[in-house]
Amino acid sequence: MRPSRAISRLPEGIATTEDRQDGATPLALLKILGIAMPRPAAAFAAKRLFESLGRGHPQLLANLAALEEREVHVLPAELPYGFALRTGPRPQLRVIGRGEGQADAAVEASAAVLTDLIEGRIDSDTLFFRRDLQVTGNTAAIVGLRNALDRETIRLGAEIAAALGPLGPLARRLAHSIEPALGRWELRARTLQRALSPPLRTSDPALTAEVERCRAEVAALTARLGRIEARQQRREERAP
Amino acid sequence: MTALLRAGLTLGPLLFHWSAARRRDFYLRIADEAPVDGVYLGEVVCSKRESTFAAHSDEVIRRLESAGKTVIRSTLALVTSAREIAAVRAAAAQGVLVEANDVACLDALGGAPHIVGPYINVVNEGTRDFLATRGAVRIVLPVELTARSIGILAASAGDTQIEVHAFGRQPLSVAMRCYHARSHQLSKDHCQLVCALDPDGLAAATLDGEEILAVNGTQTLTHGYAVVLEDLAGLQAAGVGHFRLSPHSIDMVRVARLYRDLLDLRVESAEVAAALQTMVGRPPLIDGFLRGRAGLSRSASAAPP
């Protein structure tokens, strides 16, 4: 029954009551960063996010700086690119393409799972025991990073919104409006991801077709995002 | 040249479950032929085996003592049941020299002179000195210690003698669970003493097929046979007074003679390594703990030429 439970808990990760209360939807915001934003914009946003995190949580930066000098790649399974986090004396966050750069260690999981992890809503060992988290390379680097993050209370949604500055409220509204569709897509992507475990990766034509349909839907969602964005912007401009 | 105190060899307690007849023959030959100064007798691993030895123990003890060997009574490493506690108390009350392998035995001894076995963690001067003031005349150090740690503990031990494991599979853990029984899909309570099937322990391999551990009832040992060869002289100079040879099914008299010759500088350590490796067969000679590395590793000095 494991897979079904793993899937059924996703919507709660996508939008928890807590998120609703402070008006931030971290996962949807991440998706916007990841799917809708062109890479340079995402890279810029990631830089802003990290700087803003450092201002809000100076102890987090100190804790990251206290770790060994390592580069950990955090790879949300559904996003076309990932994040490279440097620990050690000069902590840093960069956006990277898949398979780009030299990582000491890498963590791969769905964006929902990663968001829950960063926000301290779920335990990484639990995920590991369930195999919902793939870990490669230097495990100590990941353990150190996890523990440093766990020392702080981070609301990723609020952090992203804060980092985006004046664009923050707009992004939040965007996230709310696109979230249900993202949730549906997420569930399907998740199912596929499980089906596409290594031995099956290239064999099944039906699965390949399903992947194609998913890709089409992502494209449609991205387009829809653009339209929503334009509409929101017009509303902002009309507002006094 | 400074005159060194001549270090002694001891035969540690038999860890494996041999038949009563085999034990008797083994110890009688040790008594007559092995150049060891002390012999530890008694069950350390599992109280269910204890009755096996009792049949011939008086005869064995007499023979060992008349051969000039000190007999030391070893006790259980993990004590839980009322019967086990009673057995440890009885051993402590016998008036013979006892090797305590669980703190229960220290309590039972109440300060009487005794030997602290390798299953009680004595890894620093603080613990060593506390135990010495409470009757410990000799401390057998845990197998995990490095040559450096052994040197520090031996150099400042004063009147307390220090003994280290110098030959044989090293005990790595004790447990309540019997892994021997588990490997035969039996429970500990109905184990049928299957541990008797493996006179040197049951090989456990990794999924790659690499033999790595030896299972001995509730105890787990190294697959390789630990040796102290090149370091023997240095450790002796640092003040280690006794080197322990742990009984195996190979010719332990010959093992004892090789070590005695090495201590007396009558043979090179490389020759001893080669001879031991031939006797041991497939398992490697190892010395990782001594070098502060993974315990399963072997340095050049443990590798036969």
Place this chain on the structure above:
Amino acid sequence: MNARRLELVCPAGTPAALRAAIDAGADSVYCGFRDRTNARNYPGLNFDFAELVEGVAYAHARGRKVLVAINTFPPAGDLAPWRRAVDQAAEARVDAVILADIGVLAYATAAHPQLRRHLSVQASAANAPSIHYYRDHFDVRRVVLPRVLSIDELRALIAEAGVETEVFAFGSVGPMSEGRCFLSSYFCGVSPTSEGACAPAERVSYLERDGRVHSRLGEVTLNTFSPGEPAAYPTPCKGRYLTHGRATYLFEEPVALNALGILAELAEAGVTALKIEGRQRSRAYVTEVVGTFRRALDALQGETPAGAEPQQLRREGEGGRETLGAYRRGWR
């Protein structure tokens, strides 16, 4: 009739986890310093002195306790860090220190007689004479019992112990006698007993081969998993080995101890305190496990109508499966 009140002792790997444990209903929290002096010496984990002082203030303001684990064995010639840890714990006014090494116990007894001493599970005191030894020589007030005893043995031992007892109620269970297991250092060269890390992350690696994930400690393969197969911690005692040509979990399956279903029995056996394992876990685990046990204990004491269902915590534990471990005799 209400059961005797059991003290709930909870893990805190970080200050955030300490607050989470107290907020979730812990009576006591145990933690360690950021070094080798405790048995959870993992990167990014544990407390410095200032954090400990803050943690003690947070706990004491809410009527809770802080216990500090200084439960590794100092290597020869290197006692200073352990003595400093004991001194700092005393200075931070913690409620007790949890010690294992006889040398450290002797130091603490001499230097800080007023500082309450508990005996760590790492001392492996599994019988009444051992407990009496530590009580008589070091005035140990509480012993954390090894995870090797059945309920019946526990009841008999507690009747004789003459000190408070603390038993494990939830978390990862090692099947070996604690504090004297050298398997991890045999595989990878780092000693859990003196360096405080069993299967330290820097010696663990995962690699994918033939569609299976291989976990390795040092140069040794511990296990391989097919996709989706539940995993355990990469410790030697949770590895899979071949004996008689069969691959099995020779020592212990990937399971977690969960005593939620036998709290009444533990209370009846005379246990003083229940310990939740997991200082290496995140505050999410702490919140969930501590909260669940708090509700169950409140229900047991008749303060609330119903307790938690034992299966509620299953997904938090190793391998996603549970055991009553040694508490049930069949475990052996």
